[in-house]
Amino acid sequence: SYxxxxxxxxxxxTGMVPGTQVEDGLGxxxxxxxxxxxxxxxxxxxxxxxxxxxxxxxxxxxxAAAAMKREETAKLTASLSNYYNEKLIGHVLGWQADLVEKxxxxxxxxxxxxxxxxxxxxxxxxKRARSQVRIAEIxxxxxxxxxxxxxxxxxxxxxxxxxxxxxxx
Numbered sequence: 001s002y003x004x005x006x007x008x009x010x011x012x013x014t015g016m017v018p019g020t021q022v023e024d025g026l027g028x029x030x031x032x033x034x035x036x037x038x039x040x041x042x043x044x045x046x047x048x049x050x051x052x053x054x055x056x057x058x059x060x061x062x063x064a065a066a067a068m069k070r071e072e073t074a075k076l077t078a079s080l081s082n083y084y085n086e087k088l089i090g091h092v093l094g095w096q097a098d099l100v101e102k103x104x105x106x107x108x109x110x111x112x113x114x115x116x117x118x119x120x121x122x123x124x125x126x127k128r129a130r131s132q133v134r135i136a137e138i139x140x141x142x143x144x145x146x147x148x149x150x151x152x153x154x155x156x157x158x159x160x161x162x163x164x165x166x167x168x169x
Contacts, residue, residue, distance in 0.1 A: 086093075
């Protein structure tokens with residue numbers, strides 16, 4: 001049933017069963033092209049064609065081809081055929097690694113965006129804190145200058161109020 005499923009997937013993706021030949025009408029010679037491709041013209045795609053359908057068919061065909069290649073590899077290698085047991089590897093057959101890789105890529109990109117956003121927020125907060133410290137330093141300096149100016153004015157006023165300045169000498 002597994003092999004029939006693969007054959008069905010390949011049939012739906014290519015339009016023909018693997019190993020079948022299509023006659024081209026030239027003296028009984030056959031061509032390994034599918035019936036659908038021999039009927040189609042090189043014109044614009046029909047409305048039923050879409051990139052999503054093509055992508056789904058292509059991924060199914062690639063998965064089927066990879067599974068068939070793995071099985072052929074196991075059948076072709078006589079020294080490893082003793083160790084090959086489909087029951088033991090059945091849980092890993094048919095994994096859709098492309099989807100997992102795509103999801104991992106999305107998650108990685110999302111984590112990078114989130115990390116970058118957090119770094120930006122922290123950078124802005126740090127700049128704001130530095131600005132506040134600088135404002136506090138400036139205000140402190142201005143306050144100290146006012147105090148010093150007030151002290152100078154007080155001393156000048158006290159010097160003017162001294163009794164010796166009012167008395168004739």
